[in-house]
Amino acid sequence: MTADLFIPCLVDRFLPEVGLATADCLRAAGCVVRYDPGQTCCGQVFVNAGRPRDATPLARAFVRRFADSEAVVGPSWSCVEMVREGYREVLDDPGLAREWEALRPRVYEVVDFLTRACGARNWPGRLRARAVLHWSCHMPRDEAVRRAAEDLLAGVPGLTLLPRPPDECCGFGGVFMASWREVSASIGRRRIETLTRENPDLVVLGEPGCLLQLRSVAPPGLRVLHAAEVLAASIRGEP
């Protein structure tokens, strides 16, 4: 299978290692990985900031760019949600809207793609860590999706997956993280408190926004990694 990388703007500029890990995971699952460097951003930031019209050109470009892709895979649940659901309100051209309808079921979050489209069941390698999961607010509330992702991570040799505390927002919220910094950081610190009750040394998540936010408030010694980074590190056999 050929997988086209969907690299969100935050990953491109702040977290390139998450993008590389995504590619590594896809290759490990036997995919041919392509990256189109013409891409920039899905437009979510504009919709959330109340400027949906600014997202329209980005949505159009996205649909045109990936119209012929076999699968489009990105390391962000919220960006995937933006493409799958948010584009409905943003795309104004009926022709493109039809192309989008055809494209949207082929747009995946990376772990979801590995487990459901590739059927990955056990992940090779080794990663010694006591990990706790922070599932982002934009991950579907579909138990099957969550269980598949959790099973895959729990199966990584050496990785102990601690019981997942109740889901709660990390306080990122896009522009909110910057413009409401005190509140955002306060929410983030509380989230870290809940996540670290069982003394994990690793927080695993599936969202670049949560990653930036939780890293900004995490105490020293607590690693915060994207699920793709965890899987990629396991293949490399990093401790």
Place this chain on the structure above:
Amino acid sequence: MRDDPRDLRRNAATATRDESLQAAVRKACDHAVSARAAALARLPDPEGARRAATEARTRSAQRMGDLVRELSRRLAARGIIVHRAATADEARRVVGDLARSRGVRSVVKAKTMTGEEADLARALESAGCRVVETDLGEFIVQLRGEPPSHILAPALHLSRADIGRLFARRLGMEPTDDPAAMAAFARRHLRAEFQSADMGVIGVNLAVASTGDLVTVSNEGNARLCATLPPLLVAFMGIEKVVAAPEDAAAVLRVLPRNATGQTATAYVSVLRGPAPAGEPFGPREVHLVLLDNGRSRLAADPDLKDILRCIRCGACLNVCPVYRTIGGHAYGTTYPGPMGILWTAGLAGVTRARDLADASTLCGECTRVCPVGIDLAGVIRRLRARVRRPFLRRVVFAAARWALASAARFEAAGRAVAWIARTWPRVFRRVARWAGWTTPEDLPVPAPRSFRRLWGRGLPHQSDGPPDRPPQARPLRGLRLADGVPVGAASRRLGAEETQASGLPDRTPTLRADSGSDQDPDRLTRFLARFGEASGEVVRAGDVSSGMRAVAARVRPDAALVSGDAEVQGAAEALQALAVRVLPESGAPRDEAARADLGVTGCEALVAETGSVLLAHPEGRAASLLPDTHVVVARPDQVVASLEDALARIRDRDGSSFTLVTGPSRTADIEKTLVMGMHGPRRLILLLLGAEDPEGRPTRL
């Protein structure tokens, strides 16, 4: 209406430094969230209940004008004086004039958020009245001179120690941090106010157009006292609270308490139909209803905001909102805080007022997920952001972002420049970030020195099959087991459909009446007893009323009993007299004597299996079920009906000005969510179940 969120940002930042506020709010919200989850888990079909409530409220919102007219007509026919107030000002004038013309000096007030919206208490005070808030939480915040900080739990931001100090300072109570002692103290203090008040004020949770029923849910019993003791009653509601028919009311009553407090039913669901007829000893002689519009009719035409008219004020969206949980209710500066408050304020006070409010959300979507009437709160907040005018600087920043993101080369160049500045001149970078709104430079994320784009291809722009050092691989890694995946497209098509359904309006009609059994259901009594017990009701079973009453008297040792009811209740009264208990018939007893009775004995109209409730048709027991410490209900097993719908059908065609569904004893959790029984009404509720004695102790079958 408090509708001035100008200080929201500053208040919010201050709140993040207030550890005790944060701890109190978070604890209360966590409590509410887990109680809600447990209550919904006990429903056989929570999604069905949510769909039914959503549809009932959608019907209401769509036909609001017609339904309000129908309701007004019916109420007028029953002797309720209806005032339609277009604005909060008008509502204040109506209530102020009323108080002045009737010579009202003291007012006991139950909780009404609509009244809060119209600043009703101030209107009464300027008409020369003394207004006493009687809901424990409202009473506490009134003593502090504060508005409520949560629409259901007004004093949620305070600890028991805060409240203990307040009671000591303002009421002269011996300092304590025992919520039960504080509640008992408030009960005594407020009972005297109820006895002497000239006017009662209550809120209305929903009104049924087809029957003219005004429904108020409460736990403490203060709303019932307000509607029982003072001679004049004013009920207050927003026009959107009207529903078409009793089935719609049942659908709402099924989700409201579960989502609000995690209860199957609140202790009291009161149905008011009119003033008490002459000759009845208790109940208001004169009843007014103020129907507040205050922008709601206009709101019905707003494509984004109209959905908030479905809101039933359960508060579930407040309890889960990460922003509310962090800053509490006062920081908003609005009558309605939290996600629903953003929509209500934008809707009623105008979108321009909602600029900072619209930003007070992480868009995590939890509010949308919990809303029992299917309002996509997060979606509306997002659309609201598109409608508020932004400062020039912000518009410039976003226009620049749009320009940069339109081309990969520009995006790369701009990103590279920022990354270079951040690394070369970190202090400049931080200062600019601070100027742009980032107030805590120590945790500022810094762009990576090289973007993914550069790391991947080392050059722009070209299509690549991968970096040269990592050739594409067409086989899975050794050791990785791949099962058959779901074909690409198929799996997520299904997923997409589910997501749409969860966030949008339901597209199916309700099929299940939650937890309602058929008429032949043999386990109805068993289910009733289970629910009755969950609500802290006690059961005494007896073959006949005399032996039953002796058993009850042995438990509660009463001095004086207020009795009201048919032949069986009279039998109970005789049994009590034989035990030397003073018996006062509710219809003849002087009020001050009735007030001193420590036992109330009534019959009932029905027992409701779904909720474990006792249905009372007043005048029977209007006071006997409310004033004494213990309320005993005499009933027979064949009085059990299955569902809320059945209970409402029972009273549909029955005469009477007032009905109450009683579910367990009066209670409050307004102090640190600690449950205290007997807030304003009975501390104990005992069901004397006749003819149900089973020597082997098996559950009785009908």
